[in-house]
Amino acid sequence: xxxxxxxxxxxxxxxxxxxxxxxxxxxxxxxxxxxxxxxxxxxxxxxxxxxxxxxxxxxxxxxxxxxxxxxxxxxxxxxxxxxxxxxxxxxxxxxxxxxxxxxxxxxxxxxxxxxxxxxxxxxxxxxxxxxxxxxxxxxxxxxxxxxxxxxxxxxxxxxxxxxxxxxxxxxxxxxxxxxxxxxxxxxxxxxxxxxxxxxxxxxxxxxxxxxxxxxxxxxxxxxxxxxxxxxxxxxxx
Amino acid sequence: xxxxxxxxxxxxxxxxxxxxxxxxxxxxxxxxxxxxxxxxxxxxxxxxxxxxxxxxxxxxxxxxxxxxxxxxxxxxxxxxxxxxxxxxxxxxxxxxxxxxxxxxxxxxxxxxxxxxxxxxxxxxxxxxxxx
Numbered sequence: 001x002x003x004x005x006x007x008x009x010x011x012x013x014x015x016x017x018x019x020x021x022x023x024x025x026x027x028x029x030x031x032x033x034x035x036x037x038x039x040x041x042x043x044x045x046x047x048x049x050x051x052x053x054x055x056x057x058x059x060x061x062x063x064x065x066x067x068x069x070x071x072x073x074x075x076x077x078x079x080x081x082x083x084x085x086x087x088x089x090x091x092x093x094x095x096x097x098x099x100x101x102x103x104x105x106x107x108x109x110x111x112x113x114x115x116x117x118x119x120x121x122x123x124x125x126x127x128x129x130x131x132x133x134x135x136x137x138x139x140x141x142x143x144x145x146x147x148x149x150x151x152x153x154x155x156x157x158x159x160x161x162x163x164x165x166x167x168x169x170x171x172x173x174x175x176x177x178x179x180x181x182x183x184x185x186x187x188x189x190x191x192x193x194x195x196x197x198x199x200x201x202x203x204x205x206x207x208x209x210x211x212x213x214x215x216x217x218x219x220x221x222x223x224x225x226x227x228x229x230x231x232x233x234x235x236x237x
Numbered sequence: 238x239x240x241x242x243x244x245x246x247x248x249x250x251x252x253x254x255x256x257x258x259x260x261x262x263x264x265x266x267x268x269x270x271x272x273x274x275x276x277x278x279x280x281x282x283x284x285x286x287x288x289x290x291x292x293x294x295x296x297x298x299x300x301x302x303x304x305x306x307x308x309x310x311x312x313x314x315x316x317x318x319x320x321x322x323x324x325x326x327x328x329x330x331x332x333x334x335x336x337x338x339x340x341x342x343x344x345x346x347x348x349x350x351x352x353x354x355x356x357x358x359x360x361x362x363x364x365x366x367x368x
Contacts, residue, residue, distance in 0.1 A: 035341075053345070054345065055341045055342060055345045056341055056344070056345075057337050057338070057341045058337055058340055058341065059337055061334055061337055061338070065334055065337075065338065068338065069338045069341055069342065072338060072342060073342055073345075076342070169331070172334060
């Protein structure tokens with residue numbers, strides 16, 4: 001089974017070496033691909049020096065677009081499983097084997113890391129937890145399945161899922177509750193897996209600079225149109 | 238309707254048509270983007286010259302002054318044109334994103350193949366420096 005870890009990165013030269021070293025320590029046998037989303041620092045060189053494959057966007061396209069480039073790479077290179085993990089060190093590579101193990105189950109298409117399934121000490125700020133509560137609640141109602149961490153992009157996907165993401169009109173910025181609703185509508189079976197969340201090692205988050213109101217509006221609108229559209233029918237190989 | 242308003246409307250309508258035609262002639266505007274602009278120019282011209290139609294529309298809308306109807310239609314067309322642009326820009330954004338992703342994937346593939354086929358004495362960047 002060929003497994004690829006995709007690591008979207010924008011100006012993450014400080015954190016990448018740590019994440020890549022931990023990936024080889026705790027998730028051996030997994031190929032690492034850093035998608036450099038038009039960084040202005042030495043993200044690409046740092047990743048290459050650490051032995052990872054690198055795909056560099058000529059311009060900054062957004063975190064979602066970087067993930068999609070990773071999905072497209074995985075489809076072309078014939079990977080069976082894609083693990084998506086943040087470059088900022090918030091996701092702990094020690095949790096990768098747990099994600100892969102859950103994915104080993106025949107009836108699971110996607111394993112998604114959740115910070116809230118077990119109390120592992122993660123405490124979001126008040127504004128953030130209100131937003132999370134709202135989208136988790138919405139996703140739980142709309143998918144009929146308990147969603148505890150809709151914003152999580154720490155996940156392992158089987159080929160039909162990432163092939164679907166590679167070919168669809170994937171969001172270029174936030175990858176949130178709308179994707180959970182979409183995956184449900186596409187008929188994919190999702191299971192959450194408890195993971196730990198660490199504080200950022202350094203640098204700035206993708207979401208900090210963006211007005212939270214726009215974020216809530218955009219994801220809500222995206223959920224609404226996902227429900228209004230005809231349910232997608234991904235081809236299974 | 239005041240004759241001066243009528244003249245102004247005719248001038249604006251003709252001005253739009255001439256400007257659009259000239260831009261297409263100079264290849265600064267693509268034909269497919271000109272449709273709504275032509276409709277706007279012709280619409281203003283027709284309403285300005287065909288007074289009975291303008292009066293019918295004015296009474297239909299319950300507006301007092303016919304010139305208001307004229308500029309209301311101009312405004313509606315401008316909104317349509319802006320919407321048209323938003324749609325086109327959204328499509329262009331998608332296409333640019335796809336192209337950037339494709340270029341990123343291809344350049345990774347090129348550098349991988351170069352590294353594989355690197356022969357001693359054959360500099361991997363010799364291809365690009367020759368071109």
